[in-house]
Amino acid sequence: MIRMMLTELAVKRMMHLGATEAETYMRKTRATRVNFAEKIGNFKTSETMGMTLRAVFGRRVAMYSTSILDESEVNDVAAKVVRIAKASPEDPNWKHLNRKFGSAPATGYFDAEVKNLETEQIVESLNSAIAHVKDFDKRVKPALSSLSAFSSNVSVSNSYNEGGEREETSVLVSLQVKAEENASVSNAGEFRGAKFWKQINLERLAETASEKAIRFLNAKSLPSRKTSVVIRNQVFANMLGLMLGEPVNAESVQSGRSLLIGKLGTRIASEKVTVVDDGLMQFGWNTRPFDDEGHPSQRTLVVDEGVLRNYLYDAYTSLKDGVESTGNCHRRDYWIRPQPSPSNFVLQPGDATPEELVRDVQDGIYVEETIGDWLSDPISGNLNATIAQGYLIENGESAQSVKGMVLSANFHELIKNQIDLIGNDLKNNMQYYSPSIRIKDLTIAGQN
Amino acid sequence: MLMGDDKTPDMCKMLDKALRLGAEYADARFQNYDYELVTVENKQLKSYSSRRLGGVGIRAIIKGAVGYASTSDLSPVSLEKILNTAVKIAKSIKTEETAFTHLKPNKANTKLDVKIDPANVSPEEKVAVALDSNKAAWVGDEIKNALTWLGIARDRRAFVSTESAEVNVETSLVGLLHMSVAKVGDVMESTMYWQSKCAGFEFINSIDTNTFTPDISKLAIHTAQSKTCPAGTFPVVVEPEVMGVILHEAFGHASEADFIVTNSSVLTSKLGTQVASEAVTLIDEGLVEGGYYYPYDDEGTKKEKTVVVEKGVLKNYLHDIHSAQQLDAEPTGNGRAQDFENTPMVRQSNFYMQPGDFTVEELIEDIDFGIYVGEKGLKGGEVDPGNGTFTFGVGPSRAIRNCELAETFRGVVLSGSILDTLKTVDAVGKDLKVTTEVFGVCGKSGQAVFVGQGGPHVRIRKMTVGGR
Numbered sequence: 007m008i009r010m011m012l013t014e015l016a017v018k019r020m021m022h023l024g025a026t027e028a029e030t031y032m033r034k035t036r037a038t039r040v041n042f043a044e045k046i047g048n049f050k051t052s053e054t055m056g057m058t059l060r061a062v063f064g065r066r067v068a069m070y071s072t073s074i075l076d077e078s079e080v081n082d083v084a085a086k087v088v089r090i091a092k093a094s095p096e097d098p099n100w101k102h103l104n105r106k107f108g109s110a111p112a113t114g115y116f117d118a119e120v121k122n123l124e125t126e127q128i129v130e131s132l133n134s135a136i137a138h139v140k141d142f143d144k145r146v147k148p149a150l151s152s153l154s155a156f157s158s159n160v161s162v163s164n165s166y167n168e169g170g171e172r173e174e175t176s177v178l179v180s181l182q183v184k185a186e187e188n189a190s191v192s193n194a195g196e197f198r199g200a201k202f203w204k205q206i207n208l209e210r211l212a213e214t215a216s217e218k219a220i221r222f223l224n225a226k227s228l229p230s231r232k233t234s235v236v237i238r239n240q241v242f243a244n245m246l247g248l249m250l251g252e253p254v255n256a257e258s259v260q261s262g263r264s265l266l267i268g269k270l271g272t273r274i275a276s277e278k279v280t281v282v283d284d285g286l287m288q289f290g291w292n293t294r295p296f297d298d299e300g301h302p303s304q305r306t307l308v309v310d311e312g313v314l315r316n317y318l319y320d321a322y323t324s325l326k327d328g329v330e331s332t333g334n335c336h337r338r339d340y341w342i343r344p345q346p347s348p349s350n351f352v353l354q355p356g357d358a359t360p361e362e363l364v365r366d367v368q369d370g371i372y373v374e375e376t377i378g379d380w381l382s383d384p385i386s387g388n389l390n391a392t393i394a395q396g397y398l399i400e401n402g403e404s405a406q407s408v409k410g411m412v413l414s415a416n417f418h419e420l421i422k423n424q425i426d427l428i429g430n431d432l433k434n435n436m437q438y439y440s441p442s443i444r445i446k447d448l449t450i451a452g453q454n
Numbered sequence: 455m456l457m458g459d460d461k462t463p464d465m466c467k468m469l470d471k472a473l474r475l476g477a478e479y480a481d482a483r484f485q486n487y488d489y490e491l492v493t494v495e496n497k498q499l500k501s502y503s504s505r506r507l508g509g510v511g512i513r514a515i516i517k518g519a520v521g522y523a524s525t526s527d528l529s530p531v532s533l534e535k536i537l538n539t540a541v542k543i544a545k546s547i548k549t550e551e552t553a554f555t556h557l558k559p560n561k562a563n564t565k566l567d568v569k570i571d572p573a574n575v576s577p578e579e580k581v582a583v584a585l586d587s588n589k590a591a592w593v594g595d596e597i598k599n600a601l602t603w604l605g606i607a608r609d610r611r612a613f614v615s616t617e618s619a620e621v622n623v624e625t626s627l628v629g630l631l632h633m634s635v636a637k638v639g640d641v642m643e644s645t646m647y648w649q650s651k652c653a654g655f656e657f658i659n660s661i662d663t664n665t666f667t668p669d670i671s672k673l674a675i676h677t678a679q680s681k682t683c684p685a686g687t688f689p690v691v692v693e694p695e696v697m698g699v700i701l702h703e704a705f706g707h708a709s710e711a712d713f714i715v716t717n718s719s720v721l722t723s724k725l726g727t728q729v730a731s732e733a734v735t736l737i738d739e740g741l742v743e744g745g746y747y748y749p750y751d752d753e754g755t756k757k758e759k760t761v762v763v764e765k766g767v768l769k770n771y772l773h774d775i776h777s778a779q780q781l782d783a784e785p786t787g788n789g790r791a792q793d794f795e796n797t798p799m800v801r802q803s804n805f806y807m808q809p810g811d812f813t814v815e816e817l818i819e820d821i822d823f824g825i826y827v828g829e830k831g832l833k834g835g836e837v838d839p840g841n842g843t844f845t846f847g848v849g850p851s852r853a854i855r856n857c858e859l860a861e862t863f864r865g866v867v868l869s870g871s872i873l874d875t876l877k878t879v880d881a882v883g884k885d886l887k888v889t890t891e892v893f894g895v896c897g898k899s900g901q902a903v904f905v906g907q908g909g910p911h912v913r914i915r916k917m918t919v920g921g922r
Contacts, residue, residue: 037795041899043716043717043718044716044717046519047520048520048522049522049544049547050520050796051522051539051543052525054526055526068501068502068503068577069501069502069504070503070505070506071503071504071506072505073509074506075526086504087504089577090504090577093576093577093578093581094502094581095585125542126546129546129547148716148717149716149717150712150899152899182718184717191720191840193838225841230685261495261599262598262635341503341505341507343501377836377838377843377844377845378845378846378867381833381845381846381847383865385642388865390847394838394841410843410869410918411869412685412845412867412868412869413920414685414865414921451686451919451921453687454686
């Protein structure tokens with residue numbers, strides 16, 4: 007295989023130039039992306055290829071990435087990266103590159119149908135979804151939406167092991183709808199990330215988005231309050247990924263930017279909270295047989311009934327702590343440096359149905375969609391999000407729809423003392439998985 | 455033709471072939487992008503990463519349908535393949551639209567002037583700058599983490615089309631970013647700030663590393679000693695970089711015409727109407743001091759000064775060629791793509807507010823209780839243009855009590871409504887600052903681009919402030 011030959015060639019070339027260890031990571035991604043609203047806008051396919059060479063010279067390390075994959079470029083980049091490594095200061099904590107290679111029994115991460123999707127097939131599915139929105143209700147029409155399908159080959163090889171190659175697929179859909187009635191306008195959407203084409207039901211997404219757009223007409227901001235809040239699964243998944251996924255990352259812990267330093271074995275959350283990082287979950291967004299350094303993937307218990315059990319490690323951080331890697335090395339793109347990150351980060355569901363979460367609330371807010379969650383700070387634990395769509399809950403029933411109110415909390419306080427009830431409706435936002443949850447005494451800022 | 459690279463093929467001939475295959479119009483975009491990121495954490499080099507991105511993308515238009523394909527393999531076989539793919543895709547999308555009619559082909563060759571080409575600065579010197587800055591940040595035992603980035607980008611783009619356009623643009627963008635984490639009691643707070651500019655390495659050399667990172671550390675410690683903000687809707691006075699983020703999120707995105715065309719912006723049908731107070735005039739412009747260097751867009755259109763809002767009245771949307779045609783307007787040079795792998799879409803360039811005539815003291819002096827929102831520690835923002843809600847996160851901010859600056863608040867997030875917030879701007883400062891940065895990008899539909907933004911100090915009467 008040509009690609010494997012190029013990664014091995016790069017490793018050999020760096021070693022020949024004086025590197026004491028060397029690694030090559032290569033990713034080739036074929037992407038198809040379509041934008042559409044009332045009709046299909048533009049359609050593009052791209053083939054992104056790139057490799058990153060990591061050269062180690064004693065305890066000096068450097069990385070160089072290139073999108074150009076041929077032998078002369080490999081020779082050029084190998085010379086540059088070895089030169090930069092030699093010119094870099096020593097890292098006293100450097101031990102060695104990953105030495106444990108292998109494939110864990112992961113399933114559901116590659117779909118030949120996604121890989122072989124034809125333009126016509128996508129166009130046909132989208133036209134059907136667009137028609138579905140138009141037929142749903144005369145108040146709604148399609149708004150700016152997108153569908154992307156990805157198929158990637160990843161290979162990693164270093165001077166200890168010739169490594170392996172994996173092939174993976176994914177599909178991302180954001181289906182947006184606009185509703186208009188009298189003077190009121192409301193946009194709503196459905197977002198879905200999956201590994202297999204058959205997991206995407208565009209017509210169902212079109213219906214749900216349309217229902218939502220109508221549901222949230224006439225939304226407004228209301229006075230500030232402290233109240234019970236039900237947060238929809240995908241929204242809380244995102245908050246959990248940022249606010250807990252970062253602090254349990256061994257790199258954050260080792261470098262002093264985590265509030266969970268020294269907290270292994272202690273209670274950090276209510277006993278209702280169990281969180282697992284499952285790199286082997288079937289159809290999981292980040293499921294794969296080995297991580298981005300070639301280390302086998304695994305399932306790691308992070309929080310067990312409220313008690314912090316493990317941090318998430320890559321090779322460098324595990325060697326620094328003298329523990330086994332948890333196989334959590336991720337490279338968000340081929341040119342971004344490897345670092346530990348959650349694979350499939352899952353808050354274990356409870357028993358409550360979505361109806362039960364709302365039913366007992368006398369006076370509260372249901373949060374359907376937020377923006378700006380990422381402005382929260384995992385270092386301080388300050389959680390902030392602005393409600394883009396939600397509604398008041400009055401005596402267990404949905405009432406006035408709301409928007410533009412800001413919810414704030416200390417996340418660590420929230421998972422310890424404010425989680426009231428956990429739903430049974432597990433859903434993902436990319437690699438983060440959560441059921442809907444109910445939180446008590448949350449401060450929501452609004453109009454005076 | 456391009457970049458003096460002997461690997462570059464004769465693209466004009468290739469595009470002629472697209473016409474023979476049935477395309478009404480075709481264009482090609484080449485790119486060579488170099489990026490270096492030096493990361494130093496806790497007084498040690500964490501990583502030295504370099505990146506080189508190069509390739510070409512071809513767009514073919516048939517009956518208004520857009521087909522696009524790209525590759526980083528510049529061999530004739532590969533180029534032929536993507537050309538055929540682009541044409542095939544365009545043919546497979548059945549539309550009844552007309553071909554592009556609003557093209558404004560140009561011929562130009564422009565390059566940002568730099569004094570010290572970062573490519574000629576040694577890796578040792580780059581590491582030394584980041585290391586020295588990081589070491590200076592350790593001002594007290596409260597500091598638990600210090601992270602410094604040195605970022606250097608060089609972007610070379612070339613555009614050719616079947617309308618004989620030929621535009622080359624080269625720019626260089628450099629910056630130094632620092633984050634300090636301080637812990638006081640059980641409170642841990644991080645504060646991040648950066649200095650960045652379209653310039654050569656001379657800009658990095660001009661940063662005073664003896665004060666840049668220590669000031670950030672001192673602010674982080676001060677923040678960790680501060681209270682959280684009360685929740686509610688208050689008057690605010692914002693610093694220029696904060697105003698830039700507000701405008702970009704609160705107004706810039708909603709004025710992007712692709713959102714208008716696709717039922718996704720609250721500014722639809724609002725041209726000629728009052729959307730802000732009379733104190734507000736908003737501009738999108740390609741070449742502004744301190745902003746991102748952007749003389750032409752990725753469709754070969756010149757980016758000139760676009761007045762989006764004049765004295766509170768919505769005057770223009772931002773357009774690429776396609777949206778201009780759909781709304782029968784002039785293209786404004788806002789068709790931008792992240793890189794050669796992506797198609798251009800409507801994006802802002804340097805979006806800012808024109809200054810007024812107030813001093814900062816005058817802005818504060820009639821507020822009984824409000825927030826003075828500082829730009830150090832600014833985090834960025836997000837907007838939902840279809841519903842009109844926007845939000846942004848800022849660093850430590852000061853209370854305004856009885857017309858004077860008072861205690862500091864931490865963890866401040868603000869929110870407003872596109873159609874309401876700018877109507878409550880009642881005083882605009884006389885200063886103006888526009889900035890860009892190599893570390894942060896604006897994201898839209900999966901594409902990230904560098905932008906510039908700014909304004910003067912501004913007083914806004916009603917802004918929702920998150921708090922506890």
